[in-house]
Amino acid sequence: MAGAADSHAARNLERRETHHEADVVVVGAGIFGCAIAFALANQGRSVILLERWMHEPDRIVGELLQPGGVAALRKLGLEHCLENIDAIPCYGYHCLYRGEEISFAYPPVNSEGDVVVGAGKRTKESGEGMMNGHVKGAVRPEGRSFHHGRFIMQLRKACMAHPNISVFETEVTATIKGEHSDAVLGVQTRTKDPATGNKEPDCFFAQLTIIADGYASVFRKQLLGTTPVIRSKFYALELIDCPFPPANHGHVVIGDQSLALLYQIGTHETRALIDIPTNHPAASPANGGVRGYITNIVLPSLPPHVQPSVHAALADGKIPKSMPNSWLPSQKQTRHDGVILLGDAHNMRHPLTGGGMTVAFNDAVLLASLLAPAQIPSLAHHAAVRDAMAAFHWRRKSLTSIINVLAQALYSLFAADDWQLRALQRGCFRYFQRGWTDEPVAMLGGIMRRPGTLAYHFFSVAFLAIWLNILDVCGGGVMGVLRLPLALGQAVLILWKACVVFLPVFGTELR
Template sequence: MAGAVDSEAARNVERREKHHEADVVVVGAGVFGCAAAYALANQGRSVILLERWMHQPDRIVGELLQPGGVEALRKLGLEHCLEDIDAIPCYGYHCLLRGEEISFSYPPLASDGRVVLGAGRRKEVNGYANGDVKEPARPEGRSFHHGRFIMQLRKACMAHPNISVFETEVTATIKGEHSDAVLGVQTRTKDPATGKKTPDCFFGQLTIIADGYASVFRKELLGTTPIIRSKFYALELIDCPFPPANHGHVVIGEQSLALLYQIGTHETRALIDIPTNHPAATTQAGGARGYIESIVLPSLPAHVQPSVRAALADGKIPKSMPNSWLPSTKQTQHDGVILLGDAHNMRHPLTGGGMTVALNDAVLLASLLSPSQIPTLSHHAAVRGAMAAFHWRRKSLTGIINVLAQALYSLFAADGWQLRALQRGCFRYFQLGYTDEPVAMLGGVLRRPAVLASHFFTVAGLAIWLHTVDLCGGSVLGWLKLPLAMVQAVMILWTACVVFLPVMWTELW
């Protein structure tokens, strides 16, 4: 029996290496591509993984993995990829709003994985403080250099007996003569000796394309286009003190928004959001560097500013990435091929949810395409049914993360008085201690979309109350402003609806 298994494995290796044939062809060895390839290979599928460039990538996003992503890595058997890359534990968030600040941690999890809400506030009454009851473990995220993590994932794939990895540039899909079903992909492979690229082909019962945020196949297969409102410009700060340690830091200034988190023992990533066509970032105003120096730097804590100045001292324009929103699309239009990862669905990277979405998508995809469900992936009707289920089942997690990312970006990068009022309401809500469920959803460990809507509109109500008190308080005649307060309350509520409901509808339905 063992000999038959070994013989089958040898035949599969020969099919992949010599004939370029496999059960699955995965295009793109990024986070999702590697995770999906590894998950399917673990089920006994024969997998070909294609990557245009196998050198260590140098991206400025994809560096913060939420607890829900760490858990997905564990389910995939890839948790070891966080080792030996100087990954830093992340326990929660620290938010600064024009001089005020608050920090909050991921809530603890019970032994069965349920979120234990309000554990910190109940310490004195439930025995945690006295040591009578062991406090549930709190989940942890990880932050790291993106390229190091990717190379660990690729190393795991190259070591898997059911995966063959090829460095080649995918140029087009291959379709059958008598149907539109995709049979594989055309590529160009570089000869290391001569440098010349020669045509090549790879064939699979199913082709999974995960070619990233700048996908060349998105228009052909989905017909969608990302919406871009801003860019993140990146600095790498060396030995930058920023307490509390092991937290993601969100700094909101009068006209600026920055995200900072440690990615190594000595390195801290600073991502500065610059809205598209912002007047303070024009060439005449000094471009991105001018914006950072004149707008962002004064809003940062004094102990962070020297590290930022040192990072700007080289005189170069910081690396940038577009901040994109791309709602998900059903994957049932084309037989033989699916498009996933950032090519399929993106959200603003402010909340660091991208890799968590990708890894959970890989877990869900593998479960729906498992050999026990679909023995042969050339059964297109069965794959279509699985992808229809995939579209809806992923929303309990990805819908929350995507809506949170877009809504919080709108509030934190507020450019009008109504959004400023909502921004203040959100910050005050956190100050009052209502952080467990929001940060659990942010971390990918709480999957209840109705809870997200409840919190958002509670924030809107608090924002209206604070605004009304400010407008009508401080004077015995303040009640005369009540009609104006009512009008402005409606305007704030309307703005909240405009920010939240269209994104919620798009992401969840």
Template sequence: MPPSAREAANEQRRRLHHEADVVVVGAGIFGCAIAFALARQGRSVLLLERWLKEPDRIVGELLQPGGVAALKKLGLGDCLEGIDAIPVTGYSVIYYGQAVGIPYPLNAGADLGSTGGDTKGNGEKPSRPEGRCFHHGRFINQLRQACAREPNITIVETEVTKTITGTHNPQVLGVESTTRNPKTGLREKGYYFAHLTIICDGYASNFRKQYINRKSVVKSRFYALELIDCPMPTPNYGIVILGESAPVLLYQIGTHETRALIDVPENTPTASPAAGGVRAHLRNVVLPSLPKQVQPCVEAALADGKIPRSMPNSWLPPSTQTEPGVVVLGDAMNMRHPLTGGGMTVAFSDVVILSSLLSPERIPQLGDTAAVRRAMKEFHWRRKGLSSIINILAQALYSLFAANDSQLKALQRGCFAYFQKGGNCLDGPVGLLGGIIHQPMVLVYHFFAVALLAIWLVIKEV
């Protein structure tokens, strides 16, 4: 059968009989990317999402250079165009008013391909790799539109309620959902079947407890403000502000908009109801620690009298799964503190790895559960090169930057002094942070170097 005829037959099968090679639950970052990647391999894909309106979220707005490279490798690089995305060329850490710039390393281009690189003998200066900041919803819309243009994908607005398991064996055969009938307004049951069901329904997953034995841990929340026409201390940099309060992040998500994410740990005394709540904490503790040029914009954002939108900062270690016919991935399977902005980079990297392991050349039929299980086992080992680095960095840096005891404060001072040294003391850490370096031993080296420097600074003080 010619490819076009086969695509038409598969489309009719998806639309009329709700059958495909793959059912993907959740049209977010991971769901759109894996649906697109598998469809490009010739798989028939049903992409199910409960709400296809443009999402309005306060995280998932910073994509590191490693994530940009993975996105381009998947053929989705154009999704960063036309959404007023802002280039990001590094980080700036402001420690009690002192600032140090940490640009992405110049020699990273060979690993990142078109996101940056060294010269090729043409006399031009090497360019630094770049990340991107943007409105999350605009980026999601671009990903969904890319999926909608793929002839091997059918997108359905429906709310998945449970998985369907065979009566004679435990294999998952698909999912059950409810869909609103536009004529009657009533919700009607529907059933979608596939050889493989990929569940990626986000941080608040409804299916995690069914297939994963671990629970997410939340120790703080990010409260978000949108600052208008805010003068950035370091343009085109992600900014981390450290002081008496927990970390504050600043990054520009549009020509006129800057996102401020303010971390508030659980049981913070100055954010308790008796002390005036979160707004009092933001005004009395956080605001004075911010750069002077930023403070008026924060005051304006707080002027509406409302408690800013917030989101839990979750930690969920990754899990391998052995259930036949189904896998849980994305934030539903693995989360880390969003301080380092590495979540989307891990997701796109995971899709690159997984799509290669599930390719028709390796697994002709996804109904071969034994082959899929072997592929998933390899996937969980191969992803560690990047995911372990991002996960460890996110949790360790948050514990360090939110330090509230003398020993961690000493280590915090050592970390900032390490950044001030420049050179490899910058290139290594920011290369790891940006998803550029995939070598865990580099992380170990810099951790020990920071610890030794912190000890030396304490000895000098004593």
């Protein structure tokens, strides 16, 4: 039996290396591409993984992996890729809101992976078993933050070491279709000839082609017909030996007109991501451009002990590297036989909450289970793959709808540009101050899958914001009663704004 298995593996290797044929061709050796290639290879599938450029990437996003992503990475058998890259544990979030601050940790999970809510509170039901955040059999999960390129190289190293995967450095240019059907049979590429340095035409064939060519996908229009919505960009600074307690937390800094995200990505390095809305007047050339915006608007909102590191990072005089912050709702993929488009090419959300990689790894876990050989022996069975993709579209939403809606809704609140949004922004911070954080942070971390709970908490924030605004408008004393009609009118406007922020995105995610 062992000899037969070895012979089969040898034939598959020859097919991949010599004839460029496999069960699956994966385009893009990034986060999702590596994950799905490894997952399918673990099932015994023969996999070809194609990447345009195998050098270590230098990107400013994909550097914070939430606990739900770490758990998915463990299921994929790739958790070891977090080792030996100077990755930093992340235990929760620290929010600095116009000079006030609050920290909150990821809530503990029990042995089944379920979130234990209110573990830091004594209740009649909990007795002594839930004191100081300790619950019998429960542990607090952790995320990880790191240099994106180092992590990618670890994922690629794992794929290159897998006996069922062959990796090629080549530029994919088009899909290949059969003469008698529209089913995709593989891809055309251009591969560099080591002898001449010229790129020569090449082809790779498979029963199923999975394209994961990233946020700037060249295949998205062809396969999905969708375009990302971009409201802002993140501009990145790398701060050296920057003190920002509490350690091992993601830091969100909300100023009067600014939004910044900071988290440690190495022993000495901290990433600062500064959100600048598209065509913001304070970032115009007349006001000093991006550097002027950071210096004049963002810097004053940062703690004094952080500001020297920001000044040092700006000392080179260059415009910081940037990435567009995109929203791209997912689409059901049952129209094109032989090919599917996934990862950031398929679905994106604002990176404020660091949920992108968590979505990608959970998608890889789910898709691999739906395409498992026990379910679909041959991936050339297009009808079976279509059924699997229909199930994938709906089953992933228990997690991705939460992460996507949270990212878009929180961005609208944190980057508030009108008085209703500022009221909701304050309501959100006061909500957290009151200790109602376990479920929201669990959803943020990708460890709770209850979309209805997200709606409950969002509108609880909205009604708290309305109440706080009524108190402000009416104040104390007899005259406050006379201002009650104004307060009630503003309450309607705040609730309407909350609906405008939440319901369209929530509805889109549930389609």
